Amino acid sequence: MSGKIFYAAAGMGRKVRAKALVASDGFSARYDLDRVRGVFSRPEHKLAGQTYHGRVLVLDAAKGGVATAWMLHEMRARGVMPAALVLNRVNPIMVQGAALADFTMISGFDCDITKAIADGAEVEVDPSGEPPFIRLV
Amino acid sequence: MKLSDEEQAMRRGEFGPLRQWAIEHQIKVGNYLGAADFVPVTQAHIMADTESLGRAGVEWLESWTRLPREARQVRIPTITDPRGTDFAQAQKLKQQSWMLDLERRAIAAFEAFGVLMTDTCINYQTIMPPVRGEHVAYGDTGVVIYSNSVCGARSNFEGGPSALSAGLTGRTPRYGYHLDGQRRATLVVELSAKPCELSDWGALGGIVGRLAGDYSQVPALVGVEHVPGPDELKHFGAAMASFGSVALFHIAGVTPEAMQFADLLPQGSTLPRRAIGEADFRAFQARYARDIGAVDLVVFSAPQLSLMEMRTLAGLLDGRSAEIPLFAVTSPQVKPDCDRLGLTARIEAAGGTVLSGMCFYQSYAREMAEANGWHRLATNSAKLVNIIGSYGYRPVLLSMEQCIEAACAGGKLAARTQS
Numbered sequence: 035m036s037g038k039i040f041y042a043a044a045g046m047g048r049k050v051r052a053k054a055l056v057a058s059d060g061f062s063a064r065y066d067l068d069r070v071r072g073v074f075s076r077p078e079h080k081l082a083g084q085t086y087h088g089r090v091l092v093l094d095a096a097k098g099g100v101a102t103a104w105m106l107h108e109m110r111a112r113g114v115m116p117a118a119l120v121l122n123r124v125n126p127i128m129v130q131g132a133a134l135a136d137f138t139m140i141s142g143f144d145c146d147i148t149k150a151i152a153d154g155a156e157v158e159v160d161p162s163g164e165p166p167f168i169r170l171v
Numbered sequence: 172m173k174l175s176d177e178e179q180a181m182r183r184g185e186f187g188p189l190r191q192w193a194i195e196h197q198i199k200v201g202n203y204l205g206a207a208d209f210v211p212v213t214q215a216h217i218m219a220d221t222e223s224l225g226r227a228g229v230e231w232l233e234s235w236t237r238l239p240r241e242a243r244q245v246r247i248p249t250i251t252d253p254r255g256t257d258f259a260q261a262q263k264l265k266q267q268s269w270m271l272d273l274e275r276r277a278i279a280a281f282e283a284f285g286v287l288m289t290d291t292c293i294n295y296q297t298i299m300p301p302v303r304g305e306h307v308a309y310g311d312t313g314v315v316i317y318s319n320s321v322c323g324a325r326s327n328f329e330g331g332p333s334a335l336s337a338g339l340t341g342r343t344p345r346y347g348y349h350l351d352g353q354r355r356a357t358l359v360v361e362l363s364a365k366p367c368e369l370s371d372w373g374a375l376g377g378i379v380g381r382l383a384g385d386y387s388q389v390p391a392l393v394g395v396e397h398v399p400g401p402d403e404l405k406h407f408g409a410a411m412a413s414f415g416s417v418a419l420f421h422i423a424g425v426t427p428e429a430m431q432f433a434d435l436l437p438q439g440s441t442l443p444r445r446a447i448g449e450a451d452f453r454a455f456q457a458r459y460a461r462d463i464g465a466v467d468l469v470v471f472s473a474p475q476l477s478l479m480e481m482r483t484l485a486g487l488l489d490g491r492s493a494e495i496p497l498f499a500v501t502s503p504q505v506k507p508d509c510d511r512l513g514l515t516a517r518i519e520a521a522g523g524t525v526l527s528g529m530c531f532y533q534s535y536a537r538e539m540a541e542a543n544g545w546h547r548l549a550t551n552s553a554k555l556v557n558i559i560g561s562y563g564y565r566p567v568l569l570s571m572e573q574c575i576e577a578a579c580a581g582g583k584l585a586a587r588t589q590s
Contacts (some may be wrong), residue, residue, distance in 0.1 A: 066561055068561070095384065098416060098557075099312045099412070099413060099558070100218045100310045101330075103331050103333065104223040104225070105225075108223070108224065110227075124203075125328060125386035126328050133199040133203075134332040
């Protein structure tokens, strides 16, 4: 599996390398996270209780409200944030938040990326690739 | 993205560094989401409570306020979503002074941009509802879905930085729901149950939102027997946006772009169909009532209550006495009418508290829970039920009447409301 590449439709931010935290579930900074402790806090979330700091989050779709547009910036300022966000489907809020925070994000695959990447796998995310990609390392 | 002469000048910094940042931010977003160009917008609505902004966000806003006035003023009417407190009630909520200081700093910064601090998520009921075809840049998902679906306006979800950018540049990238082709139905939902209470409409929104599942989906409802009122559609839309990140729905024969069933459908296509019945409602509600025999507080919020909801609430509380905290959250536009018409006094005579200009979940909900010992919460808002769990609460979705019964019974839930 090492070296396998999955190309995305769009990306922004810097190239990062970190361990993946994977679930077939959605993502919203307000709905899902305790941003002070750096854990998924919504009890129903498949990653409830897990730490996201420094991990490449590989999730299904952007969910919820507009707060994430500010919250990614606030998370970066406090230094407790994921290394990158990799989503099957985004909403504009994730894009706007990533743009403000200079946060690494890629999205839009021709497969379900949450099934393609194993939880805990070491991955590289390169949003500047043409096209952007996530690669198992 | 194709840029006009004026947009290129903004990008070069000829309108100052703040507008230069704003247009660069919008280009970044537009490029990611496939916008070909910009579309002029007539209004912007900014979500920017300080729990979301954090100190870093407030400092970022303040850094721009040092510019000369002409370089930092919004170009179009720009208003705000609820704030993180009602200063008059902050002590009762046990909010801390640092929260209030941060709120004051954020307010001062927005005022320096010329933003009108309306502090409401029901601007479509209280400020200036958009008209069909009007391009706007609204924050708050509930505002966007109502404006798109019920008013026929055109907006994407514009988070705080993007709504502020739209205010400063007077435009937004043309993608998503600004485009005709994105507004056709993608899913037909056949309704066989009859939602009655506002909480039922919220539950229906939550169920449809879960079925739809993402921002690109446009559910179309058929089988709605009576024309829903604005408050019913408000709860329905807000929950759908919250559970599914959905920004537009149609109801056959009701909403302006769906007066005929055929209007909903893309030409020549067969859409997936899903049925929703009584059992789906019961399952939705039961999901949030497991093992909860009593609640610590009752909250009516998310969205803020209209004058009509406040009237209903006051009527249900007349002659009653809430034995646990009961909060009714409304807008700064509705609150003076509630005061003038005696609704505030009636709610407070029954032990309730009327909060203005804030929203419960946007107001440091976790810290309030810890300071007050709140854990189990009853509400008639499906949207609040969806959000508040991440702040450490265990929520229960009940009708307004059932919430009041619980509040007047010291928090104890009637047997029929438990699963």
